[in-house]
Amino acid sequence: MKRRNALAFFATVATALVFCAVAGAQEYPNKPIRFIVPYPPAGGTDVVARILTEPLGATLGQSIIIDNRGGAAGNVGTEIAAKAPADGYHILFTLSSHTINPKLYGKLPFDVERDFLPISLAAMIPQILVVHPSVPANTVQELIALAKTQPGKLNYASVGTGSPGHIAGELFKLKTGVDIVHVPYKGGGPAVIDTIGGQVQMLFVSMPAAWQHVKAGKLKAIAVTSDKRSVAAPDVPTIMESGVADYVVNSWYGALAPAKTPPAAIARLQAAFASVLNQPQVKEKLLAQGAEAAPSTPAEFDRVIKDELAKWEYVIRAANIKPD
Structure with a gap:
């Protein structure tokens, strides 16, 4: 009898825990979200992040707080983000140097593939x-x-x-x-x-x-340097169309979360980015900065990261680029 009661008790607790977990996931986000920008205020990454914070906050129903953590070519803020709680409330908003630095600096206190989950690209410039x-x-x-x-x-x-x-x-x-x-x-x-x-x-x-x-x-x-002409400068050709085969350098801005962030939070954030980046007023504000809205799925963003890590490793080695 006691054993039956104990099993019933634990079953009830387990059910309650599952319910709470599901409810928690459904309620996400229920507090402000921190965007860690690994560059100083007024720089390009900061400007793009601030264009997005208000509409993202409105879409998610929570405010977005910009936390500028510049230093060491973005490595200081990226390390902070890598070690932040994986709770959906700590997001790294960065740019394409994210795939250059690991190959330029060698050993870093974080791994851009192991320690982060891609959420969405935000813009290409x-x-x-x-x-x-x-x-x-x-x-x-x-x-x-x-x-x-x-x-x-x-x-x-x-x-x-x-x-x-x-x-x-x-x-x-x-x-x-x-x-x-x-x-x-x-x-x-x-x-x-x-x-x-x-x-x-x-x-x-x-x-x-x-x-x-x-x-x-x-x-x-x-x-x-991009793979297609810029909407901001449609009369300026690309280097590739000018006769330099396979020449593409796309600079991007995007959002990543610490590894082990719940999939439900990643999905909610990606959906918010997709919605916001398709808003005409957001596209116009980005274009005024020379950037083009570029929403993506996590898988598409992950492919960009993997491709660029390999590409920039080749360029850095072939050109013998060394950090200052």
Whole structure:
């Protein structure tokens, strides 16, 4: 009798626990969600995150709190996110350096595949190849021809060693055989200023950093690095369509959760991103920054990460890129 009562008690408790777990999952989210941005305020990642927080909060019924944790090229904030509770309330919002840093820095206190679950891509933003107006080249092929007549004489700037712009420049060298010299800067502002001033001839940088200066005639646009033309600059060709085979460098922004985050939370967040990124006003705000909304499934985002880890490992090794 006692054994029967005990079994009945435990069965009741188990049922209650299952009910509570299901109820908890159905109620998610029931408190504010923290977006860990591993870069300082006002940078591109922060700007894109802030465009999304209000509509995401409205869709999820909870506020989104931005927590900027810059440092070590994004590695500080990424480590914080990797070690955060896997509860659906701690999300890493980052950019494509997430797949560059592991291959550039080697041993890191986190593993981008093991320690994170992809939620959704948020936006794509091309790098753009611009030159000083005095450079006698208006197309990719003209620039390649010019560089080959002056090996080691032309410089290209980027926002820093291992940045997407640096990777774009080194891939350009590998694909075309030109000998151009990398000049790393600490941020987009100084790199753009020196290219406008003619201290360097070429620059690979994100669209938002350069496009206003292209429109003002201070820089000359040669091509974008993405696989298709930018909606923000439809008249600027891609490097690949300009004759450089298999050349694609897509910079992205996206959200990931710490490993072991409940699948229900991942699904709820992905659905929210899909909804928000299809809103016309959100698309317009992103486009004003030179970015294009790019919602995805977790599986699609995971494929991007895996493909880029392999691709950037090849570029970093072939170009012998070392961290500063």
